[in-house]
Amino acid sequence: MNTLFPIFVKAENLHILIVGGGYVGLEKTTALLANSPNARLTLVAPEIRDEIRELAQQYPKMELIQEPYHALFLADKDLVIVGTNDKDVNRQVQADCKNRRILVNVADTPDLCDFYLSSVVKKGDLKIAISTNGKSPTFAKRFREVLEEILPDSLQETLDNLTAIRNKLKGDFVQKMEKLNEITKVLK
Structure with missing residues (x-):
């Protein structure tokens, strides 16, 4: 049974650390920036792919540190994503995050994850x-x-229309919800 609690995080309000500068680091960085281009992101790795360096040039809130991981890099971080090909480094980052109560995702290792992407x-x-x-x-x-x-691509228009309707509705929360439920009943 899937007991995960889904949330959407305002990544632009967090400082996120990505450990790993290879393909997985690139994949995680690209996904993060595609969803939250204003996210404050630090990536640390002894080697960093050229594609990651190109991304860093496009995103001013992205910092690259070309060094091996050290626990000092966790200072002031809110969330950590690990994607190295070194299982010992992955485990060390996870243990360091646990000690500091920082949520961590270790790519392809569900047992070491506090959350999944x-x-x-x-x-x-x-x-x-x-x-x-x-x-x-x-x-x-x-x-x-x-x-x-x-x-359909027209979903944005539907969302905009529903927002306009919601903003014009009168009454308390329950009355507004009832009206919006009636309007969106067609989606069933």
Whole structure:
């Protein structure tokens, strides 16, 4: 049973550390910046891919540190994502985060994760996060592709219209919810 509690984090209000400068580090950095381009991000690794360096030039709140991981890099960090090919480093980062009560995700190692990164469908302001409880990121990715294809691009217009309606509604919270439920009943 999937007991995960889904949340959407305002990454631009956090300082996020990514440990790993290879392909996985690139993948996690790209996903983070695609969803939250104003996120404050520090990436640390002894070697950093050129594609990551190019991203850092495009995002002023992204800092690269080309050094091996050390626990000192956790200072003032709110969230950590680990994606190295060194299992010992991955375990050390996870242990250091636990000691500091910092939430951590260790790529491809569900047992070391406090949270999983979801596959995300985006249509304007609509975001749908997909989780397989860490069992199959590939399935989540394929399902995201299906949803992206079947959800119409006009959803943003619908969301904008519903926002305008909500802002004009009179009454208390319950009355507003009842009216919005009536209006959106067509979605069933």
